[in-house]
Amino acid sequence: MRKVQFFLLVESIIFTLACFDVLASETARTILLAALLLLGIWYLTGRKITSVFLSSAIFLIFLVFVLNPYFIIGVIFLLIYMMINFFSRYEKRNQYTHLHFEDTALEAHKQKTKWFGNQDHSQDSYGFEDINIVRLFGNDVVDLDETILVGRDNIVVIRKTFGKTKIILPIDVEISLSAASLYGRVYFLGLSYWDLRNESFSIASPYYKESHKRVKVVVNCIFGDVEVVRV
Structure with a gap:
């Protein structure tokens, strides 16, 4: 340390x-x-x-x-x-001495990081996997419309320098949003918008704590807007 x-x-x-x-x-x-x-x-x-x-x-x-x-x-x-x-x-x-007591098949997933440009992040209908995005700049769209969310905190983390971020949310899913930006704006479910000037911001939909289908989104960027919409 x-x-x-x-x-x-x-x-x-x-x-x-x-x-x-x-x-x-x-x-x-x-x-x-x-x-x-x-x-x-x-x-x-x-x-x-x-x-x-x-x-x-x-x-x-x-x-x-x-x-x-x-x-x-x-x-x-x-x-x-x-x-x-x-x-x-x-x-x-x-x-270190490595001890192996049994062989267990492990399934790993690797995905190339796209540092620049626009990118869509959508998942199939079989289940949600936490999303962790680190990019230099670009616009991101996270589409959760056809994703089945299980009864736990599903997490989406996006870190980048600048670019717009759009979260597409199904009608029956609640959301908690945490955003930090040097200069940006947050649009939340068509209700209102908030300007961020070197500030952090958090908001949740009304039934987030009681819902069994929910997602937590964390967005950190220097310049960029965040928009959450329902479909």
Whole structure:
């Protein structure tokens, strides 16, 4: 635990120095100002993920930091820490004695992570499996219309930088929503909407606690709207 705290402290110091160094450079400030201008144009023109304004802004911000010496030092330090942590865990794992008393068939499911673009998440009618989504950016649609929910807390967790999130809910299923965003808006079951400005927000449908068919949704993003609708 102390190694992690030390690593986070050093990375925070390096990142702070990188920010000060960027702000001290007139060229870097000009590029960042241009990137912010492009982001403003992107926001006003519909916030499309495939917009050239968004791509250009991300490229300019990346260019400013990738040419900064403190940023390069921080990346090198991160790689060194990951290598040390990997080898230390590998050595500890080899010190254990593995005892196998019986062979049990285990069923594992693997799915590729789609970091960019729009994505629909729907499940078949045989049963619900918890959904855990981690993405850089993109719009997500979680369709639970044909999913059979069992009598327990069914969980959907979505973490990303920015993008819209839409939850499609059957008429007989109750929901608890927890959302956190730097800048976004929450639409809940067509009743009302709430603006989020560096805030966390939680709400539940009226019969959530009493219902045997319910789902808990957690959405964390920097920029993006969350919408819950019934079908």
